[in-house]
Amino acid sequence: MPILKVKEIELYYEEYGEGERYVIQAQQFINSHLNYVKDLAEKEGFHGYIIRIRGYAPSTLITEDLGESWYDVWAQDVCDFADAMGIDKFFYTGHSHGAGIGWHLCVNHPERLRGFFASAAGPHKKDGQATGGARMETINAAKSRETWEPYAKKQGAYCAKYFERVENDPVIGEEARAAREQMIQFWIDMPAVSALLNPRKPFPKCKTEEELIEVLKNIHVPTLMLGGSEDTISGPDLMVRTLRAVEDSKLIIYHGADHVDLPNRFREEYVKDIVTFCEERGLLE
Template structure:
């Protein structure tokens, strides 16, 4: 379990692969067999670093919340980590709150990003204010109640008509509840809030997104109980040149349930950026010429 020392903190991270494409991701925790670690496997073969965010696990635990806010702090930490690697530019990908970190890097340090890949992580709707999502507030308020935690996780997963998938989810929920209840109190109380809290309305948020000037891939789940489809579409309409892929049959935990679907889309997107994507079938066969 390697550790990276930056100016005022220690960050725990894991490293996967050794390809030329450097991909960074940050979050409170990562499932080792899920996205984004899967980006390191063939045929994608990226060089992936997953960084445990300050405040969690083996990374440094500040005595109080950062004055600039958690998302800005985590964004700065990712850039400091890249500095230690000697990576001037990198692809950043993040899931949920990890996606929020990426949006803050894109807004504050766009020169560092080759691209942003946001997975169920577009900035939340402004309904209910900007402090946090209703689900996150409920999780914090009832953090020691396993039934409430399980209920919120089911909402996050979203509905499914597949009995086998539903049964597998219940097994994952039981493990997640156990892990959540075992977390130290200081970790369960962290509330990063919604990205770009200065944007008080959805229109103000769209204005912030229109200022993003990096290549952005939005991977969204239409059955997501946290990030609404409207949030994903707002970002897709607002960010110049953005690409969006919306999965009708997925929920907020697509990163652990269907990582291979995400990896395929990321590979196509990065190949397009690198100018090595295959041409459309019609162009390959000469159809229509």
């Protein structure tokens, strides 16, 4: 189990491929069997790292509330990880909260990024609620074991529903079964301290849409946003708003995909569209 000591914490990570075309993803969890970073490494010559962010085992668990600083801290952890690995510039990709980390990288550390591939990117709408509804469901369920156990089983099955649908596929069926089991087990085994973690929405200091848009206008990292037409958490309307604000950005919406299906169901399309985006902008030279 690869663990890297980074300053005062330890980060679990998985590595795919080799070479200097680095792409980093940071999430609370990504399955080890079917994911687009692995495909980018195995099929397109990227050197991929997927980091388990602080707060989620086997990375260091966090008992303190970092308030409005969670995404800034996670973004700094990505840069510290890259430094420890001897990586100067890298592509970053993330889904949902992982994309939130990417937006903070774009603002806080743009000099480190060759490009940003943002899946279900948002950022969340500034609607007066500091924390998104899906996150609050998890936090509320984690307040007792009686509510957590059925919630975790349900959430694990929901997050793994794409893998269940393709378990009989002659090419990826075995990997899909392993991915489904790993996803469900992650939710069942999640410690309460992780389930109760509340990072708020990205850019928590922005209280209105107007304030958020002004922050997004200052991002100049080449950005590809990948979204699902049926996503109720990071819907197409939010990403169109972001597209209008972020210079040198591109948006692709995949028909019929919701928030959890998106990066799994369209894994192969992600790889093709990411490579095309990089080629269009000369980012692979």
